[in-house]
Amino acid sequence: MQPQQPGYSSSRAYLELLSDLPWQKASKEHELDLRAAQERLDNDHYGLVKVKQRIIEYLAVRKLKPDARGPVLCFVGPPGVGKTSLASSIAAALDRKFVRISLGGVKDEADIRGHRRTYIGSMPGRLIDGLKKVAVCNPVMLLDEIDKTGSDVRGDPASALLEVLDPEQNKTFNDHYLNVPFDLSKVIFVATANRAQPIPPPLLDRMEVIELPGYTPEEKLKIAMRHLIPRVLDQHGLSSEFLQIPKAMVQLVIQRYTREAGVRSLERNLAALARAAAVRVAEQEQVVPLSKGVEGLSTPLLENRLVDSAEVEMEVIPMGVNNSDISNTFRITSPLVVDEAMVEKVLGVISV
Ligand SMILES: Nc1ncnc2c1ncn2[C@@H]1O[C@H](COP(=O)(O)OP(=O)(O)O)[C@@H](O)[C@H]1O
Ligand SMILES: [Mg+2]
Incomplete structure (x- = not known):
């Protein structure tokens, strides 16, 4: 087929999909260590x-009977x-491997099952x-927010999902675009919903x-101290060496600035x-010299800053100055401890 011929690019896209799909390719399945x-x-x-x-029980059953037709777990609860x-x-x-299929706002069956290739701009469905x-045929596939699918004149996504979750039928899942059956039986499905009622x-x-009903303020505090703060610090290239958020301040944030179950x-x-x-x-550190002294201190913040500011710093370092002198100008300042004034400055003042 010549590139000038009509239909060249859509045929090419289709053939590429056929060759890219993980028909057989699977992650190695290990004996599960509970x-x-x-x-x-x-x-x-x-x-x-x-x-x-309950998750462990589910995994245990899978371990004893890998092809068991167990139910699909569906986590139901408020956001967060x-x-x-x-x-x-x-x-x-x-x-x-993990793949999340977001079903929020899916109203069209074609979102799940694809458009027939006779449509212009047709695409395969989300699955x-x-x-x-x-790129593997045995991932954990999350059908996220399954309660948010609706139905309208263009077909009912729920009935397509029913076929997906039915072990008798999902061996030969039929995507309209693909137009050849695909075996979904090795996929482990998990679903989430805010409420069970609309499903x-x-x-x-x-x-x-x-059901995940939500957390008490004490639980939120523990989650923040153990999980959220370390993660947030890491995401911002900080560590507890640079920033500390005391318990009392987290409590303040929970009480004054959030109103949520999650x-x-x-x-x-x-x-x-x-x-x-x-x-x-x-801002505190204006000069980060590019000298040997810095190499030993490999906190993420420093690494990032060295990358970002390398060019600028080169200009700041005066010619002829001994590197070891400069390295003395570098010091790790004592950590910034979040206090009420900072919370109010950053998050706003809320009168209680
Ligand atoms: N019990 C918990 N322990 C640690 N982190 C949690 C806990 N519950 C929620 N989180 C964190 O809160 C954030 C929001 O969770 P998410 O899974 O997106 O919520 P949902 O899907 O229920 O809306 C994530 O970063 C998650 O890791
Ligand atoms: Mg979610």
Whole structure:
């Protein structure tokens, strides 16, 4: 086929999809170590004892009977309680790849199942697209926000999903674009929803609902201290050497600045504090000399700053000055400790 011929690029895209799809390619399946899986879940998530126990039971059944037609786990709860991140922990515990299919706002069956190739600009559905991206046929696939799918004149996505979750039918999943059956039976499906009620009953029937009701202020505090703060610091190139957020300040943020069952806006507020701190820390040190003295101190912040500011700093260093003299100008300042004034400056004053 010549590139000038009509239909060349769409045929090419189709053939590329055919060759890219993981028809057989699978991650190696290890014998599951339940204790390691439990450890993994505990490391990633604070609390949620019953939920984690149910996940472990689910994994144990899979281990004893790998082809068991178990129900699909569906985490149900308000935003920010850890539904999505639990699903990715399951993938990590199983040593499988993870792919998230966002179903929020999907109203068209073609989003799930693709358009027929006779349409101009036709594409495969989100499932096939996700499988192409992870490039293995046995990932953990998260059907995220499954309650947010609606239906309208263009078909019912729920009935397509029903086929996906039915072990009898998903061996030969039919994507309209692909037009050859694809075997989904090796995929481990997990779903999430904010509420169970809008999920169509036949679909709900295939799932086991696990409720995550939300956290108490004490639980939020523990989650923040153990999980959110270390992660937020890391994301901003900081560490506790540079910034400390005391418990009392986290409590203040929880009480005054968040009103939620989960921890999402708590995490956002902590990130705002970290950003403000990053600016202050970066301002404090004007000269970071490129000398041997710095090499030993490899905190992420320093590395980033050396990369960012290398050119500028070269100009600042005067000619002829001995490198070892300059290295003395470098010091790690004492950590910035977040106080109430800083919280108010960054997050705004809220009268109580
Ligand atoms: N129990 C928990 N322990 C540690 N981190 C948590 C916990 N619950 C939620 N998080 C964190 O809160 C954030 C929001 O969680 P997410 O999974 O996106 O919530 P959801 O999908 O329920 O809306 C994530 O960064 C997640 O890791
Ligand atoms: Mg989510």
